[in-house]
Amino acid sequence: MLEPFYKYKADSKMFRSAYIWTYIPFVFALLFFVVGLLLSSYVAGNIDAANRVDLMTRVQTIAMLTNRSDVAELSGTDQDLVLPAYDRLKKTLYDLHSVNGGARFLYFQRSNATNDKLIFLVDSEDPASKDYSPPGQVYEETSPLEMKNYLDAVSFTEGPYEDSWGSWVSGYAPVWWQGKVVGIFGMDISALSWRAQIFSYRFILIAISLLVGAAFVILGLYIRNSISCIAAIDKVNVELEEEKKKNNSTS
Numbered sequence: 001m002l003e004p005f006y007k008y009k010a011d012s013k014m015f016r017s018a019y020i021w022t023y024i025p026f027v028f029a030l031l032f033f034v035v036g037l038l039l040s041s042y043v044a045g046n047i048d049a050a051n052r053v054d055l056m057t058r059v060q061t062i063a064m065l066t067n068r069s070d071v072a073e074l075s076g077t078d079q080d081l082v083l084p085a086y087d088r089l090k091k092t093l094y095d096l097h098s099v100n101g102g103a104r105f106l107y108f109q110r111s112n113a114t115n116d117k118l119i120f121l122v123d124s125e126d127p128a129s130k131d132y133s134p135p136g137q138v139y140e141e142t143s144p145l146e147m148k149n150y151l152d153a154v155s156f157t158e159g160p161y162e163d164s165w166g167s168w169v170s171g172y173a174p175v176w177w178q179g180k181v182v183g184i185f186g187m188d189i190s191a192l193s194w195r196a197q198i199f200s201y202r203f204i205l206i207a208i209s210l211l212v213g214a215a216f217v218i219l220g221l222y223i224r225n226s227i228s229c230i231a232a233i234d235k236v237n238v239e240l241e242e243e244k245k246k247n248n249s250t251s
Contacts, residue, residue: 022227025220029213036209040202047198052157055171055187058100060155063173063185066092071108071175072182074121080135086122093124105131105165105188108175109139111150117142118150121183131165140164146172153181160191167191 070085080086093106100106107123117140120133127134141163149156149172159169168188175183 022220022224025216025223029216029220032209032213032216036206036213039209040205043205044198044202047201051194051197052169052171055157055169055189056155056173059171059173059185059187062096062106062187063155063175066175066185068175068177068182071121072177074108074110074135074183076110076112076119076121076136078135080121086135089122090124093122097124100187102189102193103187104168104190105186107133107186108183109150109186110183111147112138115151116147118146118184150174150181150184160194162191169194 067085067088070089073083073085074080074089089108093108097103097106105124108121109118110121111117112119117138120137120139121135123133125132133139143158143161145156145158153174153176155171155173157169157171160167161170162168165188167190169191170186170188172184172186174181175185
């Protein structure tokens with residue numbers, strides 16, 4: 001049978017071995033923290049990808065179900081303001097804006113005559129708003145990616161990026177009518193809210209890993225302190241035993 005732990009000498013091999021084992025909880029604490037960081041990055045990437053698929057689905061659906069002949073009818077000039085087609089699309093964008101949570105701007109665009117910039121056809125903003133874009137307004141910050149994908153009639157997402165209106169993640173889908181692209185539908189979502197949602201999931205995972213890691217650290221400190229206390233008791237017992245033997249030898 002093993003002797004009680006207090007009988008082991010503080011400098012014994014078994015004591016040193018037991019003390020080395022106290023590092024294991026600290027190793028697990030570090031491991032959980034690293035795994036938490038890696039897992040949070042993996043989950044954040046998946047959430048970002050899933051949100052982009054959702055955004056793409058929304059803009060493609062709207063581009064397909066909207067009255068595309070109305071989009072084709074617009075010229076991208078002030079003359080559109082008196083057209084019933086413009087009014088119908090304006091009302092449609094108002095309604096879509098109210099049911100698409102998180103979307104800040106919805107709009108239809110088309111390339112300009114030189115195919116190097118996009119122009120606004122109609123947007124979801126009230127004409128009294130400072131963010132309103134009238135028909136024909138050139139989107140000066142048209143990126144090469146936006147222009148290329150428009151000309152290639154490709155649906156895509158872009159961002160986070162910044163323009164004169166703020167910081168956004170955007171989704172775009174071409175609008176087809178009678179075999180040709182007559183415009184593009186766009187939806188802008190605040191990059192701040194986009195990042196905040198992803199960060200919230202990362203924070204939860206990292207917080208859990210830190211809590212579990214902290215529990216292992218506390219366990220390791222407790223075990224190490226316990227062994228130190230046992231070693232101190234063992235030392236006192238040894239000293240008492242030696243003192244007793246010394247007293248017996250002198251009596």
